[in-house]
Amino acid sequence: MIDTSGSNGCIDCNHRAAIFKHLNKDELNRIDDTRYILSFKPGEQIVKQGAPFSYVLSFTSGLAKIIVEGSAKPDMIVKLVKPVEFIAGPGLFVDNRHYFSVVALEKSCVCAIDTYVFKDVLRRNHNFNEAYLSAVNQNYLFVMQKLISTFEKNTKGRVAEALLYLANDIYHAEAFNLTFSINDLASLSGMSKESAFRCIKDFGDDDIIRMSKKRIEILNLKLLTEISKKG
Incomplete structure (x- = not known):
C-alpha cells in the first residue's frame, strides 16, 4: 500500500464518485483536507472484514x-468494484465495523475519507x-x-450469470481477459473451483464460449442469457 496524499484536489478531480456532485466547494474542500x-x-x-470503519472509500482506479x-x-465474492464506485456499508451507522473485505485484483487506487468528517x-x-x-441500498x-x-x-445458471456480469458490467465486451483466477470466478458464482471448471468446459464444448488461458469469448450470447435466466 502506498500513500499518495496530496495529489489532485477534490474540486478538480475527474475520478469522483457520483454522490460527490451534491457537495459545494466548501464541503469538497473539507473532505479534501482529511482524505488520503x-x-x-x-x-x-484494501478493507478487512471486522476492522474498524475509520475511513469511507471512493474507488478511483483498478479492479477489486x-x-x-x-x-x-x-469466502464468497459478492461483487467486483471498478471506478468510480463508492465503497460503504451498513456498519458505518451500526457498530462502526466493516462487514466485508475488499481485495485488489489489479493495481488500484482509493480515496480514503475520514468517517467523522464524512458523517458530519x-x-x-x-x-x-x-x-x-x-x-x-x-x-x-x-x-x-x-x-x-x-x-x-443450478451451477450452469450461476456461471452463466457471472460471465454475463463480467461481460456487461465489468469489461463491457463479449471477449475479455480475466484479471483474476478461476478460483475467483468460482467464488463469484458461489461454487467450488471444480464445479466452475466443469461448467466452463461444457460451455466450451457446446460452442457457447471459447476460453484460452485467461481469455474468454462469448460465442452465443442468446443461449448464455437463456441459461442464466432459467438456471
Whole structure:
C-alpha cells in the first residue's frame, strides 16, 4: 500500500464518485483536507472484514473484489468494484465495523475519507445524504439478488450469470481477459473451483464460449442469457 496524499484536489478531480456532485466547494474542500489517496498492488487487502470503519472509500482506479468471509464455508465474492464506485456499508451507522473485505485484483487506487468528517457532511447536506443511502441500498439489492440466484439457480445458471456480469458490467465486451483466477470466478458464482471448471468446459464444448488461458469469448450470447435466466 502506498500513500499518495496530496495529489489532485477534490474540486478538480475527474475520478469522483457520483454522490460527490451534491457537495459545494466548501464541503469538497473539507473532505479534501482529511482524505488520503492510497495505492494497492494486486492481492493487497484494501478493507478487512471486522476492522474498524475509520475511513469511507471512493474507488478511483483498478479492479477489486468484495468478499464476505464465512466461518465454515469458503469466502464468497459478492461483487467486483471498478471506478468510480463508492465503497460503504451498513456498519458505518451500526457498530462502526466493516462487514466485508475488499481485495485488489489489479493495481488500484482509493480515496480514503475520514468517517467523522464524512458523517458530519452527510448530516448537513440532505441531497448528499440521499445519494449515499441510494448507493448503499443499490449494493444491498445487488447482494440480495445474488443470494437468491445462489439458492435458486443450478451451477450452469450461476456461471452463466457471472460471465454475463463480467461481460456487461465489468469489461463491457463479449471477449475479455480475466484479471483474476478461476478460483475467483468460482467464488463469484458461489461454487467450488471444480464445479466452475466443469461448467466452463461444457460451455466450451457446446460452442457457447471459447476460453484460452485467461481469455474468454462469448460465442452465443442468446443461449448464455437463456441459461442464466432459467438456471
